[in-house]
Amino acid sequence: MHLTAASELPLRALSTLFARAFEGYFVTVPDAPVLFDARVRTEHISLEDSRVARVEGEPVGLVLMARRGRVSRVAGMGVLPVWRNRRLGGAMLRPLMDEARARGDARMVLEVIEQNAPAVALYTRLGFQRVRRLVGFSGALGPESAESTPALVAVGKGDFARPLPEGLPTSELEEVDPGECARLLPEGLPWQLAPATVAGLSLPARAFRLGPAVAVLADIAAPSLGLRALGVAAEARGQGAGRRLLHALAARWPGKPFTVSAVVPEDRSARFFEKAGFTQTALTQLELALSFAP
Numbered sequence: 104m105h106l107t108a109a110s111e112l113p114l115r116a117l118s119t120l121f122a123r124a125f126e127g128y129f130v131t132v133p134d135a136p137v138l139f140d141a142r143v144r145t146e147h148i149s150l151e152d153s154r155v156a157r158v159e160g161e162p163v164g165l166v167l168m169a170r171r172g173r174v175s176r177v178a179g180m181g182v183l184p185v186w187r188n189r190r191l192g193g194a195m196l197r198p199l200m201d202e203a204r205a206r207g208d209a210r211m212v213l214e215v216i217e218q219n220a221p222a223v224a225l226y227t228r229l230g231f232q233r234v235r236r237l238v239g240f241s242g243a244l245g246p247e248s249a250e251s252t253p254a255l256v257a258v259g260k261g262d263f264a265r266p267l268p269e270g271l272p273t274s275e276l277e278e279v280d281p282g283e284c285a286r287l288l289p290e291g292l293p294w295q296l297a298p299a300t301v302a303g304l305s306l307p308a309r310a311f312r313l314g315p316a317v318a319v320l321a322d323i324a325a326p327s328l329g330l331r332a333l334g335v336a337a338e339a340r341g342q343g344a345g346r347r348l349l350h351a352l353a354a355r356w357p358g359k360p361f362t363v364s365a366v367v368p369e370d371r372s373a374r375f376f377e378k379a380g381f382t383q384t385a386l387t388q389l390e391l392a393l394s395f396a397p
């Protein structure tokens with residue numbers, strides 16, 4: 104097996120290789136050059152630093168490497184099904200770890216589906232350590248769920264709650280740039296929720312503001328509302344602004360449930376979605392990191 108720079112292949116060929124390397128995966132990875140290109144742009148993947156694994160010249164695997172500041176991130180790696188479990192994974196990733204260390208990066212990070220035993224085994228063997236668990240959600244809001252669950256908004260830090268205001272304020276929804284949401288997000292979030300990622304989201308992703316809260320939806324034409332990010336101004340947190348925005352979005356696109364991918368840290372942010380009445384989805388991710396500190 105030898106490795107070549109991913110930049111040697113056209114983006115469309117990389118999209119096809121990526122889809123084939125993720126065959127039989129937990130979620131469908133389509134061969135869609137437009138989505139692959141969006142992934143490369145928003146996640147800051149360097150195709151020059153990413154690698155195609157080849158056996159007798161033929162591509163058998165791919166490692167996508169993203170870079171920001173002094174942090175590298177494995178943005179996806181996969182091996183064609185017939186080549187799995189032959190120790191290619193380590194042989195593909197180890198040289199990239201050496202390169203990152205040599206260029207002066209502070210650490211390498213990645214997220215792996217917790218139930219993906221071969222991948223967790225591989226990264227653990229290479230020395231990656233658990234940072235935290237990331238969870239996802241689904242949920243439907245709106246008139247029906249409002250009847251079964253009293254529409255209450257948490258106010259302040261305690262359990263004190265008050266009803267949602269009469270009439271859902273959908274007309275006050277204002278479309279804004281995703282950068283507006285990015286500005287409201289704290290530092291220290293996982294890569295896909297980091298302000299630098301969210302600021303780079305482009306159509307079909309669209310951002311909507313209600314008061315001090317801004318949400319980014321992946322694609323309003325999709326059957327469900329994929330919530331890509333949600334930020335509330337620091338001074339307005341804990342007063343129901345995020346919740347009101349979710350209800351306004353639900354009322355604007357009635358009948359569409361929300362989905363949130365497993366990128367939400369299992370801490371305060373996860374509690375927000377639970378309180379909003381969302382259900383945690385079965386797939387969870389682990390955020391792992393490898394420090395290059397001496």
Ligand SMILES: CC(C)(COP(=O)(O)OP(=O)(O)OC[C@H]1O[C@@H](n2cnc3c(N)ncnc32)[C@H](O)[C@@H]1OP(=O)(O)O)[C@@H](O)C(=O)NCCC(=O)NCCS
Pocket residue numbers: 124125126128179180181182183186187188189190191192193194214215216219220221222224225228
């Ligand atoms: C994850 C992946 C890239 C690993 O590449 P690989 O070449 O198969 O990896 P390796 O052969 O070096 O290591 C696989 C490890 O998984 C272990 N493994 C395989 N099947 C397993 C299972 N069902 N349960 C537990 N461990 C398993 C192997 O024993 C090996 O661990 P070990 O070296 O400690 O014995 C590859 O399996 C793949 O392409 N999977 C589909 C895409 C994917 O999941 N990508 C990762 C996304 S983060």
